[in-house]
Amino acid sequence: MQRTHDEDYDYLYKIVLVGEAGVGKTHLLSRYIKGTLPKNPTSTIGVEFATRTVPLESGGIVKAQIWDTAGQERYRAITCAHYRRAVGALLVYDVTNEKTFASVKRWMEELRENAEPDIVILLVGNKVDLCDRNPDSRKITKEQGARFAMENGLLFEETSAITIVRVKEAFEGLLQAIYNVKSQAGNTRSGRMSQTNHLATQLATNPKAQEKKCCGN
Amino acid sequence: MTEETKTNVNTQHTRRIQQIQVEISAAECDLTTLRSLVWHGVDCELRSYVWQLLIGYLPVTLDRRAQALERKRNEYLQYRAEIYEERSQHQTEKHLKDLKQIEDDIPRTQPDVPMFRDEPIREVLRRILYIWSVRHPASGYVQGINDLCSIFLIVFMMPYCSFRILAEPGSLPENMDELEADAYWCLNIMVESIQDYFFPSSPGIQRALIKISEIIFRVKQELIYHFKGEQLEMIHFSFRWFNCMFIREFSLPMLFRVWDALFTMQDGFRILSVYIAAAIVLRWEKELIGKNFSELMIFLQNLPTSRWTEREIEELLSQSYVYFTWFESSPNHLKA
Numbered sequence: 336m337q338r339t340h341d342e343d344y345d346y347l348y349k350i351v352l353v354g355e356a357g358v359g360k361t362h363l364l365s366r367y368i369k370g371t372l373p374k375n376p377t378s379t380i381g382v383e384f385a386t387r388t389v390p391l392e393s394g395g396i397v398k399a400q401i402w403d404t405a406g407q408e409r410y411r412a413i414t415c416a417h418y419r420r421a422v423g424a425l426l427v428y429d430v431t432n433e434k435t436f437a438s439v440k441r442w443m444e445e446l447r448e449n450a451e452p453d454i455v456i457l458l459v460g461n462k463v464d465l466c467d468r469n470p471d472s473r474k475i476t477k478e479q480g481a482r483f484a485m486e487n488g489l490l491f492e493e494t495s496a497i498t499i500v501r502v503k504e505a506f507e508g509l510l511q512a513i514y515n516v517k518s519q520a521g522n523t524r525s526g527r528m529s530q531t532n533h534l535a536t537q538l539a540t541n542p543k544a545q546e547k548k549c550c551g552n
Numbered sequence: 553m554t555e556e557t558k559t560n561v562n563t564q565h566t567r568r569i570q571q572i573q574v575e576i577s578a579a580e581c582d583l584t585t586l587r588s589l590v591w592h593g594v595d596c597e598l599r600s601y602v603w604q605l606l607i608g609y610l611p612v613t614l615d616r617r618a619q620a621l622e623r624k625r626n627e628y629l630q631y632r633a634e635i636y637e638e639r640s641q642h643q644t645e646k647h648l649k650d651l652k653q654i655e656d657d658i659p660r661t662q663p664d665v666p667m668f669r670d671e672p673i674r675e676v677l678r679r680i681l682y683i684w685s686v687r688h689p690a691s692g693y694v695q696g697i698n699d700l701c702s703i704f705l706i707v708f709m710m711p712y713c714s715f716r717i718l719a720e721p722g723s724l725p726e727n728m729d730e731l732e733a734d735a736y737w738c739l740n741i742m743v744e745s746i747q748d749y750f751f752p753s754s755p756g757i758q759r760a761l762i763k764i765s766e767i768i769f770r771v772k773q774e775l776i777y778h779f780k781g782e783q784l785e786m787i788h789f790s791f792r793w794f795n796c797m798f799i800r801e802f803s804l805p806m807l808f809r810v811w812d813a814l815f816t817m818q819d820g821f822r823i824l825s826v827y828i829a830a831a832i833v834l835r836w837e838k839e840l841i842g843k844n845f846s847e848l849m850i851f852l853q854n855l856p857t858s859r860w861t862e863r864e865i866e867e868l869l870s871q872s873y874v875y876f877t878w879f880e881s882s883p884n885h886l887k888a
């Protein structure tokens with residue numbers, strides 16, 4: 336089918352935002368996409384969707400399809416259903432809340448099980464602004480976050496959606512990293528591809544992934 | 553609209569409200585009559601009373617109502633004392649976890665309604681949600697129930713607030729304890745009717761999703777093929793519709809109209825809601841058929857309903873009813 340209504344881009348990457356409820360996923364997304372905080376923030380039910388087209392440092396234009404998910408335990412099975420064909424994830428925790436960090440491992444495992452096998456995961460410690468205001472509020476040090484990331488092959492950032500710390504860097508660093516992985520794997524072609532083409536290459540690299548059972552359901 | 557038809561609509565409306573008034577103050581309320589009147593909407597003044605009758609919280613027999621209310625309100629006050637006030641004495645891990653989630657969701661509940669930025673109403677919400685979750689261990693607190701609860705609170709407060717509750721800040725009505733109890737019980741009855749929407753992995757919602765898909769397929773096959781081609785699934789956009797009963801999809805005054813209709817049908821929140829969802833999708837079939845995945849998602853998650861008036865809502869509801877009569881009474885229609 337002809338797609339004339341979408342802007343031009345070279346790669347289409349599906350990215351999911353995951354992590355416990357309340358860590359700031361929706362705020363980070365709004366900050367990145369709209370440049371502002373959500374006007375009237377409500378809790379995310381099911382999935383919320385946004386796109387942004389970004390030029391990569393290495394050249395080429397990527398369209399990011401970002402899926403913001405609900406964090407409550409109860410919604411996990413549903414959330415997993417949205418991981419399919421994701422090539423990247425921001426796995427967010429709250430640096431002032433130990434519980435949100437403790438559950439990072441489980442989110443990571445669920446991502447690895449249900450998304451693309453070579454999914455690039457960026458671990459994000461959010462709400463650093465709170466620690467600037469009151470150092471005692473920090474429960475997870477930067478080192479702890481970085482160590483977990485290193486041991487598990489994740490990328491790492493600390494951010495604030497409120498005071499705008501490394502939000503753009505987080506999203507775009509992830510997109511670049513996905514590109515790097517894909518190009519190493521020989522999955523991308525040089526030059527601009529037709530959009531239908533990269534839909535086929537990026538979204539449907541692994542048709543088996545579709546049949547995978549999600550989170551034991 | 554000409555002046556004349558406008559006047560006609562107005563007189564019709566006034567007459568209907570009068571009829572509703574007569575019906576709810578009759579010695580024996582005839583629910584069938586009340587339902588057919590309320591299908592076309594009810595005023596904010598009467599809405600809370602009407603909803604309480606239709607949902608079965610108030611008895612149909614007039615002179616049993618006061619007593620029933622008193623009993624229910626006392627029962628709730630007792631929960632409040634035992635389950636909420638003394639919570640530290642018998643709190644489990646699960647209760648604490650639910651309370652934490654409730655805390656997180658309270659500031660994210662009706663952020664557009666000024667009153668919900670104040671602590672008094674937040675405390676009411678916290679109590680209702682906590683008590684509800686303790687009394688429903690099979691599901692516990694589920695995100696979205698806060699939204700459902702807020703609708704009962706707003707509608708029940710409306711007749712007792714001297715200010716415009718949707719637009720202005722103000723303090724709680726004097727009889728708030730009673731309204732809180734009423735909101736708890738009505739939430740309770742309503743959620744019970746769609747209990748399996750809130751069980752792990754939401755089996756009830758999953759079934760509803762399959763059903764809308766079938767309805768849309770019967771009316772407009774191409775649309776379903778188009779969705780499939782774009783790898784768009786119902787769950788991507790309509791999960792929230794069911795989980796929050798359209799609260800996030802319409803302005804509050806219009807949402808109240810949608811709920812009026814849901815209350816008028818036996819098991820409306822489970823059955824009619826699916827036809828409303830299908831009617832929403834089908835209403836925009838021409839636009840949707842030309843959109844790719846991203847455009848579909850963005851459209852369906854941000855329905856252009858913010859300027860909707862009664863008229864568009866009426867149209868949507870009548871269309872939903874048409875689909876309901878086509879398919880619900882003869883489910884074979886749904887099979888190819």
Ligand SMILES: Nc1nc2c(ncn2[C@@H]2O[C@H](COP(=O)(O)OP(=O)(O)O)[C@@H](O)[C@H]2O)c(=O)[nH]1
Nearest residue numbers: 356357358359360361362461462465495496497
């Ligand atoms: N101090 C601070 N608060 C934040 C930040 N990001 C989000 N929040 C707050 O955390 C709460 C939950 O945010 P939300 O984006 O809805 O979390 P989600 O459930 O992960 O989507 C809201 O009350 C936000 O105001 C941040 O960077 N710093």
Ligand SMILES: [Mg+2]
Nearest residue numbers: 360361378379
């Ligand atoms: Mg969110």
